[in-house]
Amino acid sequence: MESGLSSLLSVSIDFETSHLFFPTIIHWIMAGLFVLILVTKVVPFLAEVKRGERTLPIVGEPMDAFRFFGTLVLIVAYFYLMAVVGNLFPYTGYGFLFVSMAFVLLMSLMYMHEWTKKAVTIVVINAVVAPGLAWFILAKLFNITLP
Structure with a gap:
């Protein structure tokens, strides 16, 4: 039992x-x-x-063909160029940093309807600061390897 x-x-x-x-x-x-x-x-x-x-x-x-196909091209180029630029600066994360800055800038400019000096300045600052902050936190603070 x-x-x-x-x-x-x-x-x-x-x-x-x-x-x-x-x-x-x-x-x-x-x-x-x-x-x-x-x-x-x-x-x-x-x-x-x-x-x-x-x-x-x-x-x-109606479809905005320029933005639709532009987005597809930019996404493909982003992932391809991240590896290419990353191989130029191995184990530094600069591939992620530089390509992300260009990607954010081009995507923002492509979707911006009114190109004023103020709007373009904000886009440029965002394109530099946002990827830079992400790179700093991931690569430097947490030691995460980026392409």
């Missing part, structure tokens, strides 16, 4: 798969929430579209 009770109260942990316990629970919760969103929001919206009460967003709306 005692061996049955002790086996009931004993716990064995498989350390090769125990790290997957909580991620699996989170995945199932997220999948359930996704289905809940589909049922409560998307299905009624599509029913309204089918009845003609609403239209699908994006379809038939």
